[in-house]
Amino acid sequence: MKNKKINRRKFLSQSLKTAAGLGVIASCDRRTIIGTDVRKPSAPLGLSKKLSKSENGEISVILSWKPHDFTDITGAKTETSITYKVYREDVSQPIAQNLLVPTYTDKNGLEENKTYIYRVSAVDSNGNEGPLSNPLIVSIQPFVTVYRVKNTNAVPGTISNPNINSEEVKKMVNEAIMALTGQPTVASAWESLFPNITTSTLIGIKINTLAGAAISTKPQVVDAIVWGLTQMLNNTFPEYNIIVFDDRNKDDQMKKSGFPIRDEPGKYRIATIYWNTTLNGVPITQSEPDEKKWLPAINIGGVYQRVTALIDSLDYIINVPVLKDHSAAGITFALKNFYGAVENPSKLHGNMCDPYISEIYNLEINGKKLKDKIRVIIGDALLGCSVNGPPGPANIKPCSIIAGTDPVATDTFALDIINSYRPATNQISMDTNGAARHIFTASQPPYSLGSTNYSVKEIIL
Numbered sequence: 001m002k003n004k005k006i007n008r009r010k011f012l013s014q015s016l017k018t019a020a021g022l023g024v025i026a027s028c029d030r031r032t033i034i035g036t037d038v039r040k041p042s043a044p045l046g047l048s049k050k051l052s053k054s055e056n057g058e059i060s061v062i063l064s065w066k067p068h069d070f071t072d073i074t075g076a077k078t079e080t081s082i083t084y085k086v087y088r089e090d091v092s093q094p095i096a097q098n099l100l101v102p103t104y105t106d107k108n109g110l111e112e113n114k115t116y117i118y119r120v121s122a123v124d125s126n127g128n129e130g131p132l133s134n135p136l137i138v139s140i141q142p143f144v145t146v147y148r149v150k151n152t153n154a155v156p157g158t159i160s161n162p163n164i165n166s167e168e169v170k171k172m173v174n175e176a177i178m179a180l181t182g183q184p185t186v187a188s189a190w191e192s193l194f195p196n197i198t199t200s201t202l203i204g205i206k207i208n209t210l211a212g213a214a215i216s217t218k219p220q221v222v223d224a225i226v227w228g229l230t231q232m233l234n235n236t237f238p239e240y241n242i243i244v245f246d247d248r249n250k251d252d253q254m255k256k257s258g259f260p261i262r263d264e265p266g267k268y269r270i271a272t273i274y275w276n277t278t279l280n281g282v283p284i285t286q287s288e289p290d291e292k293k294w295l296p297a298i299n300i301g302g303v304y305q306r307v308t309a310l311i312d313s314l315d316y317i318i319n320v321p322v323l324k325d326h327s328a329a330g331i332t333f334a335l336k337n338f339y340g341a342v343e344n345p346s347k348l349h350g351n352m353c354d355p356y357i358s359e360i361y362n363l364e365i366n367g368k369k370l371k372d373k374i375r376v377i378i379g380d381a382l383l384g385c386s387v388n389g390p391p392g393p394a395n396i397k398p399c400s401i402i403a404g405t406d407p408v409a410t411d412t413f414a415l416d417i418i419n420s421y422r423p424a425t426n427q428i429s430m431d432t433n434g435a436a437r438h439i440f441t442a443s444q445p446p447y448s449l450g451s452t453n454y455s456v457k458e459i460i461l
Helices: 002-022 166-181 186-191 219-230 252-256 336-341 356-361 407-425 437-443
Strands: 048-053 059-064 082-088 096-099 103-106 114-124 136-140 143-150 203-206 242-246 269-272 298-300 303-305 316-319 322-326 330-332 374-385 400-404 453-460
Touching: 048 136, 048 453, 059 114, 059 136, 082 103, 096 103, 143 166, 143 407, 166 186, 166 219, 166 374, 166 400, 166 453, 186 219, 203 219, 203 336, 219 242, 219 374, 298 356, 322 407, 330 336, 330 407, 330 437, 336 356, 356 437, 374 407, 400 407, 407 437, 407 453
Parallel strands: 143 453, 203 242, 203 316, 242 269, 316 374, 322 374
Antiparallel strands: 048 059, 059 103, 082 096, 082 114, 114 136, 143 400, 298 303, 322 330, 374 400
16 A cells, blocks of 8 residues: 555656656646746737828728737636737738737738738747737728817716807807818808709708707707708708708607707798608698608518608708717617618617618618718717617717718717727727627628728817
């Protein structure tokens, strides 16, 4: 019995010596490394990108990934220090190495309308390079200018009691529309957006009042737009030819948002798509039969829906969304705002609302594309919601108006604004290929609604 115990000790001693000679204890027990480290570190996770374009036209891809957790390929936490390598296309030759931080900016000969593939690896203190990260495919679409007008004087109060200043908001909207069009006056700026405009032209303003008073398009923004429109045609464009609308079944939420249904001579009309939407002389506050309110049902991504007849009646539309995150789509802004044009949008929330959002924005009604009727986006980001959207309440105060003509670029920028606030509430960032995937879908055929790349022209008042 005694000899057996001695033999076991010899056996264990010899086993340890053998393991030390090989450099590691068996990986299954995940103990501290003995001897030379030959284990490779695990692959970096969370590779993501942000693109920018300088004034001289230089394109940058800013890569970032999660800091390494010092685990090796077995999952054991055996690493003591890590550097990183970055690869583009050629996985045999890194474009950067010995990086101490999990970020890298690539500016080397990038071109629009080309696609690049990036990967990252981790290298430990002994020079062991681990496996490559999952590939990140970066399609460099053309950069589109988005305009942001920021004015803290427009929202001098708190988030819960913002005390919005209508005159300051009017300044913001005027600056945004003149910058976007490059026109010297408010009147000429608005006129340039509406080809062949006359005093008979009907212009719709699509708002968002889903959350009632909690977080909806602000009346001050709409009033500023209406004022600008009435300056057209030498101050002769009729205010009555402007129809503000949303999809609330009853007017309670619109009323709480500051938009009671109305049809009064000399004032802009406020309508819900569940009332009179044919604009045929019947008061807008009087409900029409269903066959007049709705166009025939059409296939929207495999779901049949009726679309409001108001879309057909209007000559042009101004898209006025409010800045909010969304539990299903990641974000609701310019693209998703037109869920308010269909009869039952609740049926279009599967698969994170993708591709339904793109399908609606790309609708063709009586030979005319909805996307072509939508002439401009004037996004209300005076207040916003970076978590618990879309019902809110508001929890951020960007004090901004976001203007553009490209809904994809505008939404990508809006998403980045929301993401900038999310760490403060321990929320993860969202991506156009992930939680807000409908944005990327909208940029691709068959929709081709715009570009996910933007440059920002910021105006501070």
